[in-house]
Amino acid sequence: MPQPRTTTTPPPLPATVWLPGPRDSEISPTAPAILPPWAIGKIRTEFTRRPGRPPAPFLRLAISDTDECMDARTLCTQDTNPDHSHNASRTTPVLLAELHPSTLPTADVCSQYGSDEQGAIDDAWPGFFHRAHRILRGNGLLLLATRQRRDADRLTDPLGLLVAAARTAGFRYLQHIVIVHGHPVGDRIVPAPPDDAPPGLMHSDLLVLRAQGSRS
Structure with a gap:
């Protein structure tokens, strides 16, 4: 008799609004970080720890500009949580990119994302997402932390543009x-x-994105 098909149920997503707990101090993040320390700890708990499996490595990128050779200037740190065993280094990491508001793309830039495939690979923001996808292929998680910025005395929201670039x-x-x-x-x-x-x-x-398949 044919064996029944089995499916893997993904872990439930966490709550959509995070507040510091009674014991969490609201310490302002240091530049170029975006998130306070208590939020980083919650990300570690919610996204890197998996029942019955080693914790996923946790990489943090602090992006302060998107000019040419941005990778050489981007500060990258790896989580040093003692729960991370040797086997965890063989698993796909969780990548948190903290994006300073001054680096966020504008609508004029994002309207060109799909117009030129070579440009999509080489340009700053499209290039970042393509490189992140190569690191995280195989259902790896990319977390984007950012906040609104003020342009012409108005708060502007970059989330739609970032999601569009990531989907590309x-x-x-x-x-x-x-x-x-x-x-x-x-x-x-x-x-x-x-x-x-x-x-x-x-x-x-905080945007939660998952890498899908492979890009050739």
């Missing part, structure tokens, strides 16, 4: 998580924005 490179959008810069007091939230945040901003954004 072969990523699938999974989730948008709001990282609140504040702490609950009774029935309200007391804002605690980063030092370099524009007026009116009290959250950062």
Whole structure:
């Protein structure tokens, strides 16, 4: 008799709004980081630890510009959590890229992403997503942390442009998580924005993307 087909159920996605807990201090991230330390710890818990398997390696990129040879200037650190065993180094890492608002693409740039395949490989933002996809092929996770920026005295939201660029490179959008810069007091939230945040901003954004297949 034919054997029944088995399927692997992906782990459930975490909550879409994150607040610091009672014991988490709201420490402003140091430039060029975007997320506070408590949020980094929560990312480690939610995305790198898998029941019955070694934790996935956790790589952090702090991207401060997208000019030519950006990779040589991008600060990269690897998680040093003692839970990471030798076998974990053989698994696909979880890649967190913290994007400073000044590096975010504009609509004029993103409208050209699909117009020239060679340009999509070589240019700054498209090139970053293609290189990340090569690292994470095989269902690896790319997490993009960023926040709104102020242009012409208005807050602009870059998330749609980033998702479009990531999809062009072969990523699938999974989730948008709001990282609140504040702490609950009774029935309200007391804002605690980063030092370099524009007026009116009290959250950062975390996009969860999964690499799909291979790009030739």
